[in-house]
Amino acid sequence: MSIRSYLQPLLPSTQDYRPVARTWRGDLIAGVTVGIVALPLALAFGVSSGAGAESGLITAIVAGIVAAVFGGSNIQVSGPTGAMVVVLGPIVAAHGPGVVAVVSGLAGVVVLLAGVFKIGRVVSYIPWPVIEGFTLGIAVIIFLQQVPSAIGAKAGPSTNAFVSAIQSFSTVSWPSAGWALLTVAVVAAIMLLAPRIHRLVPGSIIAIIVVTVLASLLALPLSRIGRLPSSLPAPHLPSVAWDALPGLAGAIFTVAALAAIESLLSARVGSTLADTGPYEPDRELVGQGLASIASGFFGGMPATGAIARTAVNVRSGGRTRVAAIVHALVLLGIVYLAASIVSLIPLAALSGVLMVTATRMVSVATVRSVVGSTRSDTIVFLITALITVSFDLIIAVGIGIVVAGFFALRALSRSGGVIRETLPGTTRPGDEHIALFRLDGSLFFGAAERMLAAMSGVRDVDVVIIRMSQLQALDATGARVIAELVNALERRGITVLVKGIQPRHLQLVTRVGVIDSLRHQKHLFTDLDAAVEHARDHVRRAAESAGRTAPSAPPAASPE
Template identity: 65%
Template sequence: MNTARSRLGALRSLLPAADDYRGLSRSWRADLLAGVTVGIVALPLALAFGVSSGVGAEAGLVTAIVAGLVAAVFGGSNVQVSGPTGAMVVVLAPIVAAHGAGAVVYVSILAGVIVAAAGLLRLGRAVSYIPWPVIEGFTAGIGVIIFLQQVPSALGVGIAGHASNAVVAAAQVVEESTWPGALLPLGAVAAVAVIMLVLGRWLPSVPGSFVAIVLVSVPAALLDLPLATIGALPNSLPAPGLPPVDLALLTALAGPALAVAALAAIESLLSARVAASLANTGGLNADRELLGQGLASIAAGFFGGMPATGAIARTAVNVRSGARTRVAAIVHALLLLAVILVAASIVSRIPLAALAGVLMVTAARMVSISTFRRVARSGGASASVFLVTAFVTVAFDLVIAVGIGIAAAAFFALRALSRTSGAHREDLPGAPEPGDERIGLFRIEGSLFFGAAERLIDEVARHDVEVVVLRLSGLQLVDATGANALGEMVTALERRGATVLIKGVRPEHRSLLDQLGVIGALRHPNHLFAELEPAVAHARSHIRRATASA
């Protein structure tokens, strides 16, 4: 009965509740203003990310509306703003290139199911195991890729027929560009960038991307400049529906969907953690956040959208604009819906080059020199992990980069941990006695694990003594490899005629040492001691007996 109640309580913690809107009576004005502000910021980004991913501006806008609304209601953060993001574009673009834009709907639903399942399985805290240099490295790599992906629009060249790698594709586009025809879209990009940078410096409260889009799009439309535009947009949301089931395509998309799900979970939880640190807006339920983001991607797929994640930049704008409850994110989604219903024809005339300028500035801000300096100051290992992760992200694949980055971070962490471990020979306590030089007293401290076991064992085994006393009370960590190596060392020392005494086995290590034969390898059960003095006294008595019998 208690177990059933516990499970029911755990399930309720993942569902919307009245407490989600506690304090709304005091904060509704601030929430409304924040929602409008972040909606204005999100509009050009949603359009740009949809275009850049290859599925079109409509899909980006639909995702921002549907996923933004569902994640706001069902997510685990009170102020998270969700929608299409640059990191997701990086993953989706190769999928579109390989399987077509229609495949994104399948990927969105499949990835959403995986992320929601992760929330139900309580895997929300797993992101805390990703090291900070890895996160910063893959963020910088994503910024480079997003920037390079905008080169075709910035130069007025189509992306069809170019390599899937962003670096190679950008180089091909530059080579194929026609001059001076490329100057016009390049000028639009430059104008957007200048406006955004100037407003960001002198008027940071003004949504620079929105203002830049307006100031570039209006003259382009009035002068009828030959710039490629977004094109026709629907004046309503598409009807929801399931795509036709294609088992062969679903099988082919299983791997990409898993990669998308991993990215969605990581980015959403990181964004929510950032939001929680910016202001006192309530706690974060990581498992509920995963469930909400999974449902958001599923819903976006039903409406023909793309996978969604929590968006760090838009969430930060939301918090800094005064948001305190989920109403702000809901208002943001409703404002974007109003754009579709009222201003679709106006939005359709936005030049693609202007959107490219927005994304180029956004990408440049993701590659932070100050962040790299902080990483570099934290040590060579952190800088190496950062650079490796960033390089693999740009050159190969984002998810592979995270895996390699974690592996590199683990390697450096284990190396550092192994260096804190040591086996030190000590003088015997008390007044010296004849035969003390035939006794080796060793203090083993730190960690006896697979990364350090062999070195520590070699340090003890190289001494030619008749009695070995191992002090293990300073040992903080022992894994199976370390315990096994310790047992093999005890056996080897006993076989060559040395007597091994062990002192100070900690209670948490006793079971493992017993199971792997360390204690059983001792010549006699009495060779296990709790205190040092009796162990040394026994070692000296053993030397005296050996001397007397000689």
């Protein structure tokens, strides 16, 4: 395969824009709608991360355009997200806001390389309860992070969102706290009532306008966003001390992992919302990597796909990448035309927007579905959510996958079994000295020892027949246990016959020594009747040599 053919699926194509001739009206309306919805979120996520409102706005514009052009989804809208804010908060607290652009660029390189090496389909291995537990945990953290601004206080020194929220109450100052809480309540009320008027009414932007106007007219004692640039800054290399990079390695890879996982999950969900074609996971990683790199050059934050904005895009009629591009251009226009007005927005208003957004991230019906499914899925869901809130997002996903894997392996091991069967056909004298075992389901490291215990305890038999034709899955441990079982039985003087090794398992059982452990190559069968007749002949000859009464049988086969 040539380099060109390898990279071709990862690059933009004219095919991306073929439907635009018939979808441009819907794309234009959707782009404007999403731009209006994204404005307060971009500002709020920038402030909440510690990087500043300007950083959030730059990310929504720059990353929004780059990801739309280079990403693997036709309808994904990218920018700053709540999950990324959760990760960036401790990084900013430890290293300062100036490091955000560096982390964004280097994390983007990692995500870009992940796409180039085509590992995008890894998201398909993340179980549903892990995804929902992760989402619930993020929603709780986002809500808790807004508590200090919602009460007009400073965040506590702890890096844990819950502890920091509790600590912030010690710095509450009245009556400014009352005005901040009232602002949050008004924003929440408008956002909750707006969809009842029409599902496309941008409740967040209406709420922001209302409380900003009232706060300015009444000169309320509320903290504001403050001065914003009236244009995009020129791209430049982020400055960082080279000796600080080793200390940022963990943060960079954490941000990269989150950016990749969240973007792929968002793209996967987005592909189910409308018939806009499948998403390309590897190209999506390339696009998101380039988006974060570009964002870093302009002083922005790491970007990811945003499922909430993507859903608004689809519901508003967006069907191609043009909608996401228009959304970014709308935000760019706001920067150039309304920066001075945006700077007057109270921080408490942004907290209200994020609190409502956090509550909307959690679907009560989905939580009930997960909790009401199986006990193991409920445990995975709760563990992932608790670790997300208490410790770390990426660790939570990793532990959630491990716990889900444990339950899956346990269920798989229980699906396998060893069943002792009666011999087919009419019972003959001597059949009591033959044991026929059928291996069912999966035989791997989680079930191998149980199978060994079930078969190794066989007594008062001369021949054991092991049927493997019904075995669905076999790994090296399972095959090795079969070989050890055969050796153990043969040492006790019990002849072992193996029947029905499937072609897909033949190479494995040969390599680990199952066939070599048999007393003779003729003890390997493809037909059960032939194996049973051979076993009966062996029992007859064993009885004769032991001086027992030989059972009646057809003429003996030629000796081995």
